[in-house]
Amino acid sequence: MPISSRPSAPLIAMVGSTGNQGGSIVQALAESDRPYRIRGLTRDVTKPAAPKFANQGVETVNVTLSVENANVVQKVFKRADFVFVVTNFWEHLDPNREADNGKMMVDAAKAAGIDLLIWSTLEPVSNISKGKYAQVGHFDSNGQITAYARASGVPLLIVQAQWYISNFLLSDAMALTKEADGSYTLGLPVGPDTIVPVIDTLHDYGH
Structure with a gap:
């Protein structure tokens, strides 16, 4: 409306x-x-x-x-x-x-x-x-x-x-780095089994 x-x-x-x-x-x-x-x-x-x-x-x-x-x-x-x-x-x-x-x-x-x-x-x-x-x-x-x-x-x-999922693309501190084997490394001190909630803030937060 x-x-x-x-x-x-x-x-x-x-x-x-x-x-x-x-x-x-x-x-x-x-x-x-x-x-x-x-x-x-x-x-x-x-x-x-x-x-x-x-x-x-x-x-x-x-x-x-x-x-x-x-x-x-x-x-x-x-x-x-x-x-x-x-x-x-x-x-x-x-x-x-x-x-x-x-x-x-x-x-x-x-x-x-x-x-x-x-x-x-x-x-x-x-x-x-x-x-x-x-x-x-x-x-x-x-x-x-x-x-x-x-x-x-x-x-x-x-x-x-x-976590703003856009930060993985826009922030140097959180940037994802693609490795030789095709996997990605997250530049933050979290373990590989850590579950992190993320959101596409601009499109989904309001809902």
Whole structure:
């Protein structure tokens, strides 16, 4: 069903609407048999997905989702029924900044009185490993945001993406190397019998 503009349709504020996760969700909602209004939030309206979604009826909003911009974030979350939040550690590589920005969005969602906050997160590796693996900062900062969101009392749904299968093609750290016998070697420290969940994020995450 096409994206709706009717006030009776639920309004979803979508963080990262031009990215892999947010973009996938926008597309899935556009293909749903239920009407939705979508407010797509992006820091870069020049991305190809922005005009594409705008032409489909998405209200595209250019916004920087940072602590310094908290008042603006509260405004764009206002009157939303649902808010989808994901952080972008790779934009700045600072776990503390990521945690602060995530907590700010939790506060903004709670202040907006939304029906549900959908939070895309990662597990706190330091806690799970009892400190053995303490250098995976973006996992731990996500864990901080999760704990904060749970304690805040905001209606909360936690989701987790699997490994982006696109990373095997696009990331040097995860690149698959073809061996002489035709097999492939994964450039990450996992055993040959390790089962790893993967997902074609752009096409399948929204579903």
